[in-house]
Amino acid sequence: MKRKINSIDILIALGIIVVLIGAYMYMSRSQVDDGFTISSDHRVSFMVETDKLPLGMGERIQIGDQLVASGRYQDAYVTDVSVQEFKEVIASGGVFLEVVNPTKELVRVTVDAKVNKYGPYRDLSGQEIKAGLDFWFKTDEVVTLTKIVQMIEGEN
């Protein structure tokens, strides 16, 4: 039996093709290279620093503090804290001098965290973890914008 094709059939067929292509592109999007691995059980240790906390607020960060993000505790803990003098450079007598700025302090915090890993990309609750990037550091005591200084070796 010969069937007459109408324009609706064509539209449906085109729609199916578009959906199939879209589904293929979506599914192949996150699997571009052979070395791609997805893991949500990857631990890293990284150091962040900030000079944006008001004086004395660095003392609110303690070893063992748990990080908070998206309204819940994360599997991320402070393993080291140091509060240092904040130094600046001035020119005096024809040379550069390092001087201490008494209105600021440099707080450096090391964090051990379970992160999501997608190939070379790692994030902690949506924040990408790489030296040089900004990182919102938040516990139940304090929140501040920091910069990631370095990744500590020995991740697993």
Next chain:
Amino acid sequence: MKLITKEGKLFNKIHLFDLLFLMLLIVVILGAISKFSGKNIINLSTNSENIMVEFTVETYPFHEDYFASIKVGDKLAEDKKYINGTVTDIQIIDNMLALPDSSGQMVTGPDPLKKKALVTTRVEMSYNDPVYKMGKEEMVVGNIFFFTTEKVKLSSVIVDFKRVE
């Protein structure tokens, strides 16, 4: 001649559904080829050739600790993908400052607090005359470039760029 006959044939040659099926097949085959032939090289352009390039970036000034996470042999990355290139050399250099002192004289010299890094990388990238591209980035001396590996993402400027065999 009718565009579509009563039997549903286009120009009385091929059935419309056969044509759609063939088109779908071609799309799936092309998709599969692009997925499996590219490996981990990001190259979306079609009229381009892959060439080997060595380029050097100069990072913005950072405390020297920021460079501790860069190692020779590190693989370059972009977003959630690796790029077919590795770090071949790292040099920490002075960040030159020029500041006026209290007498109004300009003092120039190395910054005692911050350094810069010169990072050289050998990478395979696409060349579509006259544009070199690595991933989404156009590569040309002077461009601002986010030097990215698995462990770092540092703002930098491309300061040297050359093709190598």
